[in-house]
Amino acid sequence: MNIALFLQNILNGLSIGAVYSIFALGYTLVFSILGIINFAHGAVFTLGAYCTYALAVGDFGLNGLLAGLSMPFRLPFPLALLGGSLIAGITGVLVERLAFRPLRAKGADALLALVSSLGVALIIVNLLQMLVGAEIYSFPSDIFGSLPMAMIVKVGGKVLAVRTVQIIILAVSMVLLVLLAWFMNRTRMGKALQATAENPETASLLGINVDRYIVSTFFISGVLGGLAGTLIGASFGLAGPYFGVSYGLKGLAVIVLGGLGSIPGAVLGGVVIGLGEAFLPPDYSSLKEAVAFIMLFFILLARPQGLLGRQTIQKV
Amino acid sequence: MSAFFDQYGFLMVAIVQQALLGMSLWYPLMAGQLSLASIGFYSLGGYIAAIMGTNPWFAPWREALGPAIYPLQWLIALIVSALIGLAVGIPALRLRGIYLALATIAFVQVLNVLVLITDVTGGAVGLFGIPQPFVSRLGYIWFFGPLLVLALIFSARLTRTVAGRSFMAIRDDELAAQAMGISTTFEKVRAFVIGCALAGVTGAMSAPFLNTWNARQSSFDASVACLAYVLIGGARSIWGPLLGAALLVALPEVLRPLKDARLIMNGVVLVVACIYLPQGLAGLLASLRRPGKEAGHA
Numbered sequence: 001m002n003i004a005l006f007l008q009n010i011l012n013g014l015s016i017g018a019v020y021s022i023f024a025l026g027y028t029l030v031f032s033i034l035g036i037i038n039f040a041h042g043a044v045f046t047l048g049a050y051c052t053y054a055l056a057v058g059d060f061g062l063n064g065l066l067a068g069l070s071m072p073f074r075l076p077f078p079l080a081l082l083g084g085s086l087i088a089g090i091t092g093v094l095v096e097r098l099a100f101r102p103l104r105a106k107g108a109d110a111l112l113a114l115v116s117s118l119g120v121a122l123i124i125v126n127l128l129q130m131l132v133g134a135e136i137y138s139f140p141s142d143i144f145g146s147l148p149m150a151m152i153v154k155v156g157g158k159v160l161a162v163r164t165v166q167i168i169i170l171a172v173s174m175v176l177l178v179l180l181a182w183f184m185n186r187t188r189m190g191k192a193l194q195a196t197a198e199n200p201e202t203a204s205l206l207g208i209n210v211d212r213y214i215v216s217t218f219f220i221s222g223v224l225g226g227l228a229g230t231l232i233g234a235s236f237g238l239a240g241p242y243f244g245v246s247y248g249l250k251g252l253a254v255i256v257l258g259g260l261g262s263i264p265g266a267v268l269g270g271v272v273i274g275l276g277e278a279f280l281p282p283d284y285s286s287l288k289e290a291v292a293f294i295m296l297f298f299i300l301l302a303r304p305q306g307l308l309g310r311q312t313i314q315k316v
Numbered sequence: 317m318s319a320f321f322d323q324y325g326f327l328m329v330a331i332v333q334q335a336l337l338g339m340s341l342w343y344p345l346m347a348g349q350l351s352l353a354s355i356g357f358y359s360l361g362g363y364i365a366a367i368m369g370t371n372p373w374f375a376p377w378r379e380a381l382g383p384a385i386y387p388l389q390w391l392i393a394l395i396v397s398a399l400i401g402l403a404v405g406i407p408a409l410r411l412r413g414i415y416l417a418l419a420t421i422a423f424v425q426v427l428n429v430l431v432l433i434t435d436v437t438g439g440a441v442g443l444f445g446i447p448q449p450f451v452s453r454l455g456y457i458w459f460f461g462p463l464l465v466l467a468l469i470f471s472a473r474l475t476r477t478v479a480g481r482s483f484m485a486i487r488d489d490e491l492a493a494q495a496m497g498i499s500t501t502f503e504k505v506r507a508f509v510i511g512c513a514l515a516g517v518t519g520a521m522s523a524p525f526l527n528t529w530n531a532r533q534s535s536f537d538a539s540v541a542c543l544a545y546v547l548i549g550g551a552r553s554i555w556g557p558l559l560g561a562a563l564l565v566a567l568p569e570v571l572r573p574l575k576d577a578r579l580i581m582n583g584v585v586l587v588v589a590c591i592y593l594p595q596g597l598a599g600l601l602a603s604l605r606r607p608g609k610e611a612g613h614a
Contacts, residue, residue: 037414098587099587099590102591103590103591106591106594108590108591108594109594111345111350111547111551112547112590112594113590114350114417115540115543115544115547115548115586115590116586116587116590116591118540118543118544118586119582119583119584119585119586119587119590120583120587121583122579122580122582122583122586123580123583123584123587126579126580126582126583127580129579130577130580245536245537249421249425249536252418252421253418253422256415256418260414286429286432286433287429287433289425289429290425290426290429290430293421293422293423293425293426294422294426296418296419296422297407297419297422297423297426300407300408300411300415300418300419301407304410304411304415
């Protein structure tokens with residue numbers, strides 16, 4: 001392997017891995033606080049991507065109820081990204097209201113919350129399909145204004161292609177991770193969130209409004225999901241309302257690899273799986289979609305608490 | 317009457333077939349373990365039957381055995397599914413909680429990728445023209461019907477045996493069950509493997525029924541549907557998977573006038589049922605029969 005190819009793989013792996021990380025953080029935040037996996041997260045991811053598309057591009061295709069419609073305004077990409085992510089965050093809160101809160105109020109089985117979140121996912125995905133159809137949408141090449149699509153860098157006589165969207169993904173992820181680390185460790189609200197995750201009952205005895213923090217967690221999780229959806233959409237296009245399903249499943253592999261409920265684990269898991277996919281030899285490229293799940297399986301065999309997870313001891 | 321069967325024959329067989337898939341998740345759930353593997357073993361069993369039914373390599377077998385090839389397909393699907401179920405179940409079931417669900421999701425995804433790149437499975441196109449033993453779709457009730465009856469009898473007996481009671485003890489409190497001397501990993505694997513074998517046989521029966529087999533048989537949506545049958549029907553009653561499948565398979569037919577909004581309604585039904593029918597339809601029926609009593613203990 002020459003140095004240019006190596007660097008290219010590192011770049012591709014890190015940028016896709018960063019998106020996996022952001023997406024998986026959304027899962028892991030909800031898991032750390034409720035101990036439940038929110039299966040609607042993949043649908044929120046898709047919804048965020050479509051909302052950003054609507055705000056930034058605003059032309060709809062030939063199928064669905066919105067066929068042929070154009071939005072009256074276009075936002076520049078950074079604002080559209082923000083808007084799409086906020087809508088995804090609000091959807092996250094709605095998911096909590098619809099699928100999680102009524103069950104929590106009744107003290108129902110955790111399995112039911114899993115199915116009801118899948119039900120909400122079905123609603124979101126099929127609503128999208130009804131509105132914009134199943135066709136493929138892609139962001140136009142001038143979405144980042146006057147920035148070029150890619151830069152060509154020569155390394156040791158070989159060519160290295162750095163796509164603008166990759167740089168944007170890496171920059172957004174870095175900013176986001178720093179913000180999240182600051183929020184969780186330095187703000188009152190973040191500390192309260194951590195306390196709630198540690199033990200909801202004790203937290204509520206200490207005067208923390210647990211329900212409010214659960215709602216905030218779903219909001220943050222939704223924002224992260226929507227952001228990840230947009231970044232994937234900007235990189236590879238929006239391949240129909242079902243395109244979030246496979247990322248949703250891959251996200252599960254990421255959080256198990258990193259350790260369920262561990263925030264640094266989700267970041268590490270995303271990067272490991274992204275690099276794993278990028279460094280897959282070309283002869284085995286048809287196996288790319290299986291890499292994350294094969295890794296998941298081996299981690300279950302070897303280190304079930306994940307790379308950075310804590311081993312929990314069950315007490316009676 | 318015959319017009320009724322012409323129109324709804326397929327639907328009725330489909331309900332029984334889907335109920336069997338629900339049933340295959342019911343066993344691990346009886347031991348408190350959430351699995352999403354059924355659709356993978358269903359796909360695997362279907363490929364075994366489809367390959368044995370269409371691949372030229374098996375032509376002498378088909379000629380020699382005649383219709384007896386079908387039971388042979390079921391047997392092979394059963395053995396292969398049980399062995400792979402063992403391989404997937406042992407590592408995943410040593411752990412508590414959500415790990416089995418995640419491991420089974422991973423298993424189905426890996427299987428789907430392998431199916432797409434393997435020649436013998438027909439790749440992305442799949443396998444066509446699988447021989448059909450019956451002329452009408454309704455005929456397949458002779459495949460699925462007896463299997464469902466057997467599964468129901470087996471389940472009813474299971475709730476009265478040591479194995480079944482161990483499953484339920486694990487569901488109610490795993491640590492207490494372990495303290496009582498139940499080998500929890502062994503019992504969880506046993507419950508899981510029973511389900512895998514049933515799903516494999518159902519798949520082997522379904523390949524002729526559907527006439528064609530491809531990777532779309534094991535989509536994540538189909539996986540979720542299997543789980544929904546059990547939970548909406550009632551995970552604590554042996555009738556749960558059948559009731560759930562009857563409701564959810566018939567629902568799209570009833571909702572046909574809604575066109576595209578019908579899939580949205582499916583989601584609404586899942587959410588509403590989870591909130592208002594925590595014991596499923598079986599629990600609802602039981603509480604109607606005995607008002608005032610807490611419903612649904614198997």
